[in-house]
Amino acid sequence: MDKAEIYYFSGSGNSLAVARDVGIRLNADITPVMSLVDLESIDTEANVIGFVFPIYDFKPPKIMEKIIPKIKNIESKYIFAICTYGIAPAKSLKHIEKTIKSCGGCLSAGVAVEMPQSGIGSGTVTKAQQEKMFENWKNRLDGVCDYISNRRAGEIETSILFFSLFKPRIIKIYPIFFVFLKHLIFEGIDSLAFTSNEKCTGCGTCQRICPQNNIEIIENKPVWSDHCANCFACLNWCPNGAISLGKAKMGIKNYHHPDIKISDMIS
Ligand SMILES: Cc1cc2nc3c(=O)[nH]c(=O)nc-3n(C[C@H](O)[C@H](O)[C@H](O)COP(=O)(O)O)c2cc1C
Structure with missing residues (x-):
């Protein structure tokens, strides 16, 4: 067997x-x-x-x-x-x-x-x-x-x-991609780093869910280190929707698979 x-x-x-x-x-x-x-x-x-x-x-x-x-x-x-x-x-x-x-x-x-889609354009x-x-x-x-x-x-x-680039669903992501590029070119990669906003309660979900152990909670706020896998787990699983990718609006909506619980991810 x-x-x-x-x-x-x-x-x-x-x-x-x-x-x-x-x-x-x-x-x-x-x-x-x-x-x-x-x-x-x-x-x-x-x-x-x-x-x-x-x-x-x-x-x-x-x-x-x-x-x-x-x-x-x-x-x-x-x-x-x-x-x-x-x-x-x-x-x-x-x-x-x-x-x-x-x-x-x-x-x-x-x-x-x-x-x-779990990253940029997830909201489309x-x-x-x-x-x-x-x-x-x-x-x-x-x-x-x-x-x-x-x-x-x-x-x-x-x-x-x-051929995939011409699917109607994918075409909807183009404007978002251009916003991303604009930020990258004119404001640099740091403008596209994960940040938390005033909705953050310091609950530590992002720290626990990060598969790379890349997040520390310092003074009740997440601080990202330099070994991010770019998986968007911190953003997608934040219970308060308090994490964003820089200040730009990039069509991102918190998403996670409906059959998967936070405990499944952490275990
Ligand atoms: C940073 C990032 C980059 C991505 N790049 C691509 C890509 O190049 N092509 C693609 O088809 N999907 C891309 N995706 C979408 C994911 O591959 C897709 O949503 C996947 O199912 C996420 O699986 P997971 O929840 O197990 O991480 C990307 C997602 C993220 C977060």
């Missing part, structure tokens, strides 16, 4: 929800990658390994690339990867495939799952669009799990970014 293990990273809970859905069906243990990052090596008995992660800037989060080389005997495992994306998967799964290959392993299945996704994305994933779940359970190989999903 195959033993399966899933390693995930998640900022707003989308990838955790997907990891959990697949984990239940494959009877797999699911482990946050942050709990592995300080290990010298990852020695698992599992012969099926899954990576589930979001796409940031059309690439997997850097942490995924860090943990893959630590996995012992990776060449003997059946490996699958699932990315969740808000705009387009582009070649993200190919990035992961390359990393796995450079460590002697082989990515057998790469699945891209559309989920609500309507509730109906969100529901449709969740429904589409639920409809694919059995097929994906059958593919993995049967150890099938060869399907690595990619998309041509150019």
